Structures are given as C-alpha cells and as structure tokens.
Amino acid sequence: MTSADRYEASWESLAAYRVPDWFRDAKFGIFVHWGPYSVPAYSNEWYSRNMYRTDKPEFEHHRATWGPQNEFGYKDFIPLLTGESFDPDAWAALFREAGAQYVVPVAEHHDGFAMYRSELNPWNATVMGPKRDVIGELAEAVRRRAMVFGVSTHRAEHWWFLEGGMAFDSDVRDPRYASLYGPAQPQHLAPSKQFLDEWAAHTIELIDAYDPQLLYFDWWIHRPAYTPYLPKLAAHYYNRLADAGLEPVLTYKDGAFPVGTAVEDIERGASATLRPRPWQACTAVSRKSWCYVEDPEYKTPRELVGTLMDTVAKNGCLLLNVGPKADGTIAEDEAQILREVGAWLAVNGEAVYGTRPWAVYGEGPAKSIEGGFSEGDQAGYGPRDLRFTTREGLLYVLSLAAPEDGRIEIRSLGADLTLYHGKIGRIELLGHTGEFEPRPLEFEQGPHALTVRLPESWATGHQAAVPLPVLRITAA
Incomplete structure (x- = not known):
C-alpha cells in the first residue's frame, strides 16, 4: 500500500499493512509506567484496583497507611503525584544512553487517570497532580534526541477495574467521582455501547493529539465487544499517521487483531521460535511490578541483555519498562541498569540494530x-x-x-x-x-x-x- 492509498475499516483492507523498517531496525525501546499508583509505591501498578478488594493485602495496607477507603480513596493520591522533579529531557537523555530507539509512556492506565491533555477526561495530569502535559512534553524531548515516540493506552480495562469499591463503603460509590472511577462493573459483564464509544473517542483523541508512531494496546481489547471497533481504530490510526508522513506500528495481545494487520506483543514472556513476522516482547527491569515500588526486585543487566538478544534473534523488538517515582525522578538503581545495558550496546550494537534473523535463531x-x-x-x-x-x-x-x-x-x-x-x-x-x-x-x-x-x-x-x-x- 502506498502513501496515496487509504485503509478502510475492514480486516481485508488492513491486511495490506506492512511493518515499517524503523521498527524492524530499532530492536530496543523503553516503556514507562508513571501515574497516581506511583505514590503509594506498594505492590504494583494495580494498587488502584486491589486497595478496594477486601481479599488483597493492599486493602489492609491502605487502611493502615492512608485510612479507610471512604475517607482516603485512590483519587486522593492524585495531588501527591507532584512530579516536581519531572524533567523530560533528563528522561530522554537516559533512555538514549541506554541505547533505546523508541520510547512508549503509558498515556492512561486501567485507573482512568490520563497523563496527557484531554478534553474528554477531566481527570488528567494537565489540570491536577503534576499539572503538566506529561505525554506532550516527553514526546518533544524524545523526538529531539532522534528517538521514535509512542504511547500505550489501557483504558479498555477501566470498565471493571474499580469494581471492588462498589462492594463496601468506599468513595468509588460516590457519584462525584464516577468520571474517574468509571463504571466499576463486574469483570464478566460485557461493556456497554456507551462505554465502548467513549473508549474509542479517547483513543482517537490520543492519536490525533500526539501522532504516536507506536500505539500499544493492552490485553482487554481481545474481548468480543471490542472487535467491531478495532478495524475502525486501526484504519484511522494508519491513515492519520500516513497523512503526517509517519510510519505507524500498532501492537496488540491475545489475538485481538488478525495476523498481519498489526504487531503482536508478548508480555513478560518469549517466543519459542523464529517468527516470520516482526513482533514485540515487553517486560520490566522489575520482576514484580511495572511501576516504582519501595521494595523492588530488579533483574540484572546481564539478564536483560540476554532477553534482548533472544528476542532480536527471533525477529522481535524488546520494550523494557522503568517506573519513575511520584516526584518524577527515575530511581538510581533503575537508571544504572539502563546505563549498563547501554554500555553493552555501545560496544555490540552493530549485532542488534538494523539486523535481520539468520537461518536459525x-x-x-x-x-x-x-x-x-x-x-x-x-x-x-x-x-x-x-x-x-x-x-x-x-x-x-x-x-x-x-x-x-x-x-x-x-x-x-x-x-x-x-x-x-x-x-x-x-x-x-x-x-x-x-x-x-x-x-x-x-x-x-x-x-x-x-x-x-x-x-x-x-x-x-x-x-x-x-x-x-x-x-x-x-x-x-
């Protein structure tokens, strides 16, 4: 398909998609999880869900540390996400030193808080918390250092993510906060048309505002209710980026897209074979969380380089996550891991960047x-x-x-x-x-x-x- 052609909202039309060379050559990117969940820095980035589930350790930890959930809810972490030391240029410099060729911050996690300037979501980082367009500022910093910028969106899970808070006296029940906490419906209940329409609108807003060259979808879009929306969103995304003179990559999980219409992502796992199509593996420097936590367990740089080499040899790219602290700084332990990976790539990068698989992986x-x-x-x-x-x-x-x-x-x-x-x-x-x-x-x-x-x-x-x-x- 040439730049003069337009994708239609059908799988037949989207089958003409070809993975751009920038992605096939890049091999290594940085993922970033930063949001209100970075404030409690406890357990993992699902704190917003598990603090409202009475069977989870986060429930009692929250009550003991912050107070009852009807007095101090997840919304109350937002003012504490100060980001007073957030320096997008420093982040970009570190990611470049690590040898990354693309950067993908989480624009919105399951918690419903947007880290970008949104006209649709009043709970966003430009008007509360850091009071900055985190995604926009990071996009500029990343592109200034000749890296490709992308975003991830996890809003699909917002349909059910806060459901636990509806089972007892918590602020999730308060209608004043419904636009943050979302429908909070049971996970087994299919999302409504209203929610799906809003989810699609939020996704399009994100695409149109930042022209991300990689759009990462999390796992819940593989559910049947999302299927009619996916070819429409993909066609809009591919056409929008083509109009901007950019080459798009859309990643998905769990078979949400037909093979060949986008790029498959494997979360915290591997491929057992050399795959004929480019793919992506995503993992984190931390073994147990994607966001910053106060008791981390980190992988070694040697282990991460091994993962990178295994992925690249099998025709994949590795997206490696770091989790900044609530103040916007990246923990020195995580930064040092990135530097050491980058030091290895500085010597051996010619065997990684721009390569293709051999006869066997x-x-x-x-x-x-x-x-x-x-x-x-x-x-x-x-x-x-x-x-x-x-x-x-x-x-x-x-x-x-x-x-x-x-x-x-x-x-x-x-x-x-x-x-x-x-x-x-x-x-x-x-x-x-x-x-x-x-x-x-x-x-x-x-x-x-x-x-x-x-x-x-x-x-x-x-x-x-x-x-x-x-x-x-x-x-x-």
Whole structure:
C-alpha cells in the first residue's frame, strides 16, 4: 500500500499493512509506567484496583497507611503525584544512553487517570497532580534526541477495574467521582455501547493529539465487544499517521487483531521460535511490578541483555519498562541498569540494530517457553546457548553466557552443515581492536562445530556488568 492509498475499516483492507523498517531496525525501546499508583509505591501498578478488594493485602495496607477507603480513596493520591522533579529531557537523555530507539509512556492506565491533555477526561495530569502535559512534553524531548515516540493506552480495562469499591463503603460509590472511577462493573459483564464509544473517542483523541508512531494496546481489547471497533481504530490510526508522513506500528495481545494487520506483543514472556513476522516482547527491569515500588526486585543487566538478544534473534523488538517515582525522578538503581545495558550496546550494537534473523535463531540446551507471563519459568542460559543475527552480509554470534574456558563452540557452523553458505574468512570479537583495526581471532572449523578462541585479554578484562561476547563473522 502506498502513501496515496487509504485503509478502510475492514480486516481485508488492513491486511495490506506492512511493518515499517524503523521498527524492524530499532530492536530496543523503553516503556514507562508513571501515574497516581506511583505514590503509594506498594505492590504494583494495580494498587488502584486491589486497595478496594477486601481479599488483597493492599486493602489492609491502605487502611493502615492512608485510612479507610471512604475517607482516603485512590483519587486522593492524585495531588501527591507532584512530579516536581519531572524533567523530560533528563528522561530522554537516559533512555538514549541506554541505547533505546523508541520510547512508549503509558498515556492512561486501567485507573482512568490520563497523563496527557484531554478534553474528554477531566481527570488528567494537565489540570491536577503534576499539572503538566506529561505525554506532550516527553514526546518533544524524545523526538529531539532522534528517538521514535509512542504511547500505550489501557483504558479498555477501566470498565471493571474499580469494581471492588462498589462492594463496601468506599468513595468509588460516590457519584462525584464516577468520571474517574468509571463504571466499576463486574469483570464478566460485557461493556456497554456507551462505554465502548467513549473508549474509542479517547483513543482517537490520543492519536490525533500526539501522532504516536507506536500505539500499544493492552490485553482487554481481545474481548468480543471490542472487535467491531478495532478495524475502525486501526484504519484511522494508519491513515492519520500516513497523512503526517509517519510510519505507524500498532501492537496488540491475545489475538485481538488478525495476523498481519498489526504487531503482536508478548508480555513478560518469549517466543519459542523464529517468527516470520516482526513482533514485540515487553517486560520490566522489575520482576514484580511495572511501576516504582519501595521494595523492588530488579533483574540484572546481564539478564536483560540476554532477553534482548533472544528476542532480536527471533525477529522481535524488546520494550523494557522503568517506573519513575511520584516526584518524577527515575530511581538510581533503575537508571544504572539502563546505563549498563547501554554500555553493552555501545560496544555490540552493530549485532542488534538494523539486523535481520539468520537461518536459525540460535542453538544450545536452553529452550524458551512460548507465550506471555512465562519469564519466571524460562530456563537459565549457559555457555552453549548462542543467538545469531545478520546484517550487510555479516553473521553475528551472540553468547548468552560468558564462556568458561575462553572458547566459543558453534555447532551451527560445522563444516558438514549447510547453514552457512561460503567459506569463513575472518572472525572478530566486537570491542576487541588492535592499533588500527579489529584483531582477527583464531578459529578451527571441524565437521560438527566451529571453535573460536577468545583473546586472553577478554578472560581478564570482562568484568563489566554484562560480560557477554559477540563475534562478527565475515565470509572469505
């Protein structure tokens, strides 16, 4: 489909969609969860729901810390979301240092509070809380640093998210706050036409105001009630971005869109195979939450780089989340994790950015479990676990664990196999250079494996946070 063509609101028309090269080349983005849930900083970003559910720890924690829910409700966190130290330029600089190529903040979470200037939602960050257009300011800062800007919207879940507050004496029952707390209906009840129409209008407002090049939908839109609205929204989004001279990416979960009409996202999980179509994995630096919490459990930079390499080798992009504090600052522990990922990418990025999958995604005993919410069950990587990417005739071999004996054995490159066409002429270790040019490494190609010996300096000098070597292979 050319820029002169227009998408119609049908799956047949939307089947002409092609994932733009900017996304296929980017490989790595930053997700941001910041909202009123950042104030209690307890458990996770579902605090607004669970503080009204009597069977959840958040219920008693809230009463003990903030008071009864009919006296201090979720709405009362909004003035405490001061954002007095929110600096979008500082955020963008950090994300750029991390090596991110696109940035996707949450424009509205399930809680119904918009972090952008809205004419439809009176509960928004420009008139209360930070009293700033967080999305608009961040969009400008991100684009100034040559990164692509996107947004996520989670408003579909707002139909039922605060339902617990209707079961006892809480401020959710107060009609004065109905526009924040939403219908608060039972989760099993299909949303009304009025709610669906309003949800679509809010989504279009967000698209038209900020022209996000990536539009991330959360999971609830896979419900049948949303199906008639999805091709209309997708057509509007694709056409709107084309009119602005931009190339759109729309991501979805749980089969909400037909294959090929948008980009599938896998939340906190992996693909077990090399996928023929570009896709996205999203996860967080924190193991147990997307927003900032006061007792975090962070993943290591090495673990995150391993996730990135596994995703990229399987034709995907990784969207990695951070959660700023209520004052708008990013916790130093989270910032340092991003810097260390960025330091690895600064040396090895040519094996990531702009690459395409090879004949096979990799090799080794660790096998990924397919699907979302599986990251806690994934097997740990060992020295035999490798991933492959290609770019401009070069083959890259990415180690998912530090070699124990200074050697990398690559079974997929054995002489008796036909995966690599041609003769290997030169192998280099990224970041290992001589005075004038990269130093070639010693290697031996046997019938069943290619063995590469790393330089002795690597064994003694790889104490960085991410000691994962990358080989560049050039044909003779």
